[in-house]
Amino acid sequence: MTKTINMFLFLILVSSFSFLVSPLNAQTPTNTTGDDIQKFREVIQQKVKEKLQEISQDKTILNPKKAYLGTITEINDNLLKIDSKTKIYEFTISDDATFVNLKQTRIKKTDLKVGQDVLVLSLTKDTITLAKKIIIVDPSKLTNNKNVTLGKIADISPTTSVLVLIPTNNKNRELQIKTDTKTEIIDKNNKTIKFSDLKKGQKIVCVYTNSQNATYPAQKIIALD
């Protein structure tokens, strides 16, 4: 009788061991529809495409020689920080770095001050960007003050060589454009034409420079029709 009870208890014990078995996380079929699978495919394809683009971009050979324009925000023995208005750049000043002022004469590193506008010629080696040449500049002389505008001639005065241009992207604006003998005027076939060949209502592209007064000097006019 004792043997039977022992066997009974033993079997209970053995079968209860199955409690210790961890649950099996087998894949279960989901009720995703054909559209869902298609969306999955599209998303995966997009991700693969993005990854490939990243890889191909990484392979682009970057020029280690770069020049950055900005205002000095910090300078010490070997650190230079400049603010380019869109980004802060940080450089390690090279031991053989040269420093030049507005008159193109050599100066000392100690002559550089916070707030000065500089052009930093740099060389990237591994992860360090070395400032090799620091030139004090006048940024107003380095800006490109040329504008390009597509528009239609609203009015034209052959006697004064002035035309009124209404930009396509801002019809509320009127640009008074003045031409001179240096203005290059061409048609869509790249053939030189005269100012008198331009007509009211004609579509043109005008390259002009900024001006203090209301009349902008034209450098180039391309007649498109």
Add this chain to the structure above:
Amino acid sequence: MIKELSLAVIFGLLIGFGLTGTFFYVKKSYKQPKSEPNIIIPTLAPEPNTNQKLSPSPNPSSTPDLEITSPQNNDIVSTSKTSLKGISSPNSLIIITTPLKNYHLYAQASGEFSQSIDLEGGLNAINITSINSEDQENHIEIFVTFSTTKLE
């Protein structure tokens, strides 16, 4: 004796598996909401509502693509002439202005374009404008420095 042993085996197994089964049933019913496979199906961005009233302002998505592939922004070049290469909308009119000169050309059917440009010493702010067949404009400015200074 054998009869008693057989009954003990059968009852032992029944009670053992019965307890196990009850345990798992209770466990499963307790965890039911969490044990379901949590599959999040990525959805595509909602389509723009075509029925909505169109704005009179130009659609920004129609501005021509414009990318400069060479030289890269802030590059230093050691020659006064360099080849500016890029890609834009097919057959777009490309206008390039540098401190020295103005250039114009048309992009190829593939959108690619290339123009040899003259640079002045020092920093050159180069503006590139693309105008597509729908008269939409796009502008980019890059900075390229012409310097013969040896930086090695």
